[in-house]
Amino acid sequence: MAAERSGLICPKGPLDERLDQLLRQFWEVETDPIVKASKEELDCESHFVKNFVRLEGGAFTVRLPIKHNNGLLGDSHSQALRRFQSLERKLFHQPELRTQYSAFIKEYLNLGHMSLVPPELHRDCKYIRPLTGDICKMYRCVRMASSDSFLQCILWRDSPLEELQTYKLDTVTYGTKPASYLSVRAMYQLAKDEVEDFPVGSEILLRDFYVDDLISGGSSKEEVVGILALISAFLSKGEFQLRQWWSNISSVLAGSTSKPSRRSVLSSIARLYDLLGLAGPVVTKAKIFLQKLCREHHSWDESLPQDKRSAGA
Structure with missing residues (x-):
């Protein structure tokens, strides 16, 4: 009892037992490097293996690991329309940003990463939302099964004077929950194949x-x-x-065989370390050149025009 009163021995209560349990779990994780996959992760893996397809050129086509029946998604067209109209009003007052949005959409179309949905199929597009954020090209290397690409639809037009169009994104799309898993898993499947x-x-x-x-x-x-x-x-x-x-x-x-691009120009500038400021004129000229590329709306990985390659190499 004396020892107990001195604080050397303390009776355990519910909190102490919980701390002991957490500590045991901590040591178990530290000593056991094998992480058990959850049921959801196992289901995603099984779904990928059952549904992926290699195309003739070697690219992968995948399916979205959807938890529930597609019919439960409902019709979100009216919500997407309101969001697009809000975005369009914003872009009207920011012409430079509107130009960037338009160039991004055109790149998607030119690369075959999205396609126009015929009017007669609009009723099947139940999960429409405006396109936001940046897209990693790795994701777009993986194609989306045509049946699931209708779950990745967007609304777009270059000008309020044009008719509003519905497009479906035909590749894995950045920002969606399974995007990273599907793309990385396709690369792992490539290693296996x-x-x-x-x-x-x-x-x-x-x-x-x-x-x-x-x-x-x-x-x-x-x-x-x-x-x-x-x-x-x-x-x-x-x-x-x-x-x-x-x-x-x-x-x-x-x-x-890499060619000069806006990204390589920025990379070259970032490598310049001029502690004494002796290379200031050279660095300034390089930064002015990069600003010109930005104003001309060259994408980060687009090969520079021939008249600028000598300066950007």
């Missing part, structure tokens, strides 16, 4: 990728050059494309 022809490439993909970023290397320049060529050829089998290569040995990239 092509392991016989590309055993090293499959190993690199599973080991050295974090989402869409590759961080790899080798013990010699020759090995790194080989990895560059190998992983590019391997990913092309699934119509994935790696760009913006970088290496701490510049000669490794000597044979790269």
Whole structure:
């Protein structure tokens, strides 16, 4: 009892037992690196395996892992229309932003990543919403099954004078809950499908990728050059494309076919470190050049026009 009064021994209550339980769970997680998948994760994996298709060119077509029947989604067209009209009023007062929106939509169409929905099929578009945010090209490398692309519809027109059109997004779309899983899982499936022809490439993909970023290397320049060529050829089998290569040995990239772009210009400027300010005029000229590219609305990965390549290389 004396020891108990001194605070060396304390009777356990419900809170203490709960803390003990949490501590045990903490140590179990620390000592057991195997993370058990939830039922939802297992269902998503099973759904992907049952429904993915490789197209003739090697690209993947996937289905959305929908929890409930599509009919429960209801008709959201009126809500989407109100949101689009609000966006259109905003863009009317911001012409530069409207130009960027319009260019983005045209890029989607030109790349075949979305398509116009015929008027007679509008009644099937039950999950329409305005397009917002940036799109990662990796997601758009994975096609969406035509039956599910109707669940990814948007409203758009370049001008209030034009007729409002409904488009369906035909690729995995950034911002949707399963987008990251479907794209990364398609890349993992590529590693599984092509392991016989590309055993090293499959190993690199599973080991050295974090989402869409590759961080790899080798013990010699020759090995790194080989990895560059190998992983590019391997990913092309699934119509994935790696760009913006970088290496701490510049000669490794000597044979790269990458062309100057707005992104590469920004990358080059970011590498300039001028502690004493001696290179100020050069840095200023480079920044002015980048501002011109921004004003001309070049996309980040678009190859620069021929008259600007010498300046942007």
